[in-house]
Amino acid sequence: MTLRLYNTMTRQVEPFTTLDPGRVSLYTCGPTVYNYAHIGNFRTFLFEDVLRRWLEASGYEVFHVMNLTDVDDKTIKGALATGAQLRDHVQPFIDAFHEDRRYLRLLDAHAYPRATDFIAPMIALVEDLLGKGIAYRGDDGSVYFAIGRFPAYGRLSRLDTRELKAGAGGRVSTDEYAKEDARDFVLWKAAREDDERVGAAWDAPFGRGRPGWHLECSAMALDLVGTRYGRDVLDIHAGGVDLIFPHHEDEIAQSCAHTGEPDFARVWMHGEFLTMAGTKMSKRFGNILTARDLREEHVEASAVRMLFATTHYRQKLDFTDEALASAREGTRRLGEFDARMSQATEATTGAFDPLALVLDDEFTAAMDDDLNTSQALAALFEAARAGNRALDAGDGPTAAFRSAWTRATTVLQVLPNSGRFAVAVEAAGESTWTEQSPDDPTAQFAWANWWAAQRLAARQARDFAESDRIRSLLDRHGWEVRDNRDGTAMVQRK
Template sequence: MSLRIYSTLSRAMESLSPLEPGHVRMYVCGMTIYDLCHIGHARMMMAFDVVQRWLKSSGYRVTYVRNITDIDDKIIKRAVERGITIRALTDEMIEAMHLDVAKLGIEPPTLEPRATEYVPQMLSLISQLEAKGLAYKASSGDVNFAVRKFPGYGKLSGKSLDELRAGERVAVLDGKDDPLDFVLWKSSKATEPDDAKWDSAALGHDYGQGRPGWHIECSAMSCQTLGDSFDIHGGGADLQFPHHENEIAQSEGASGKPLASIWIHNGFVRVDNEKMSKSLGNFFTIREVLAKYDAETVRFFLVRTHYRTALNYSDVHLDDARNALKRLYTALELVTPAPVNIDWNEPFAARFKAAMDEDFGTPEAVAVLFDLATEVNKTRSAELAGLLKALGACLGLLQSDPKAYLQAGATLDEAAISALIAQRAAAKAGKNFAEADRIRQELLAQGIVLKDSPSGTTWESAQ
């Protein structure tokens, strides 16, 4: 069965058929980098990390581009507030993002273009749109895209121009010919810092001093790095409109070619039934979450829900994720996994592949891991344990040492725990079961759970 992906553009499952056989080119809209990333951002990056991993596991060569927006109103405002340059702020936040996502096992993209490095390409694209009658200079000094002159506007979001007009302001602001039009080049304001301004004349254009609009950034970066047409374009569901709709209008308006074959949008992270966002103030940074939970638990929490489904964030759900992941590691602790090359015809592997080939179905794939762990517990098979670890690797899971994972977070050192286990064993041998139970409870009170088996007693952290 071929890999099928739900495309927001067609609102249907589409079979992946790369424009270049064997090579998938994917562009994902990344961070606007003015602050630390929160767990909602991690959800987006994790979703496409899983996509990238599965494409590679399926034998494709992948060129994955995830951009960084390093110039916009929020970035300018934050830099001014802190009294530092825009570059100093964005360099600091990019470094923080890289550290945070690396802890979650999110692999870096193939390319990570910064918007400020592609301003000449943006101006060139604006010039092409103007030449085709799709862009115009406004009285405000801005350059705008003429939405009504692009046939098919709204095909990604399903919004018609009549629906958009119903929600527009009565007045036409900022010198726009039509309220639906959006900015491509923002004329500089005297109050803005010098490092937020580009001289278009110095770059061969006559749009005055200014900076690019948000939407044109991604059109220029995606087409420059991947070509006018590529296989997959992705991002959070909140970008479907207007950002991605406007990208289609700009890119296809200039090139006359389809921008992307398949459009993928991941669902929101919600807190108390509201989208997690900085504007609502209900967000938790990745660093705050990792201060309470280990990175693989957070990864498992994000991965086990389908990428298009809204994800509810709470300590209860993270605690459940931790306990579930411990069940998988417990199976791997029982027997040393044998190195395996995955045979995709093997029954467990075939079920896993079928799940992932149907729109990256991680819930069903994770269910296969638990069924496989149950079989490992029964059979003590090193080969099945190896398969469990290998399939887990497709999701970026189960690659830690099982004992180290299960014992992480213990408040007592290993020597003290071993001494108490030995005392308990001696008490049991002397039929002093009350003392044996007392030691078990003493350890439990300190977050240590004992596990008795015919081969002896082991322990894990209750954290």
């Protein structure tokens, strides 16, 4: 059983192989830090996170790089508006991005290179392309890549099979007059006054200016992966589908023209869009939901991750409150089982033994099949159901089952935060509590436990009126009590 991944370059699911045994270089296009990233952006990052986690769970060492685009029209415009220098203007958005991704449980990449920290390698790359005659200087002082001199251009997006939209030629912006061919793209933009004002211009042998968007990924990936693995080809390059053209196409052109390699990345992976009300989530449409919005609404990362995992990464997904609520309910069930199993006494044999094998096999088969998270999830839910049944029957989880369960839930990250599941109520301690719930969370727990113990006593005395009174008292403070065969447990809600 081996991992198979869909490669945009070949439009096929193919067996995954690496350049070097056991290790993978993974480059993922990160956010342009001109604003807060929305959950559509994060859908892509989350898919990449699952990819990374699965590679690691499969035994690969992964070197993961995610760039931060901090110099482009939008960041410059923003800096201009606030009167700040570019790097200062962008810093809060970088900080926010990291906060958001931690909230969503995205693993730390090994490097988060900022474009403005890699100006020298970018300049070197442009010089090389100029020297090779594949790039040229336009009349406006900018440097362009001549796609006519790079025959392989268009392979990724199948440009040869396309035609430009009728009338597209009429839309020519100022700097395009300087191009030899309308399709050439800019490598280095000649400095304008606005760029200078915010500190977004650098000296280069071919003129003062700033990097074009595509240039940074080539230069940074080549630099970092080259340093780390001594390679100038990536194992995997991933991003959103909208980056296929022109971004990744142009990266390929620059990089391959520079390295002489036939490929820039061996596998190209692209995540589909998240839509809202059926249309692409985009700042331009105003249908934006940010990670911060979700956090403010106390939506747990697990629910978001569950929602995204129910749909394959290459399928569009429409974000709705109903779908999110449904996902959240699913995480609750898995979480209840997880908590229940964790508290159960481990067994060395029994019903959990075969369950471990089934879970492991099915989960692995699903993930190996181009990250089929929907099916992987099905394996988890089935394991939980069968596990609950086994627990009901008095079986204890085996180490093998726990390990399979942990592996699967670690990859998908669909378990809710701990502390929200049933905990057995313990005997009341010496202290007594009033009906007033304390503010301190730890004390709250002790308070709830004490009242739950009082309720249990009332219940055992068959004083159901008092028992129910206490239950509603606890309920008002967010605690739910459950009477099970094996005792009474309480759960903190909300």
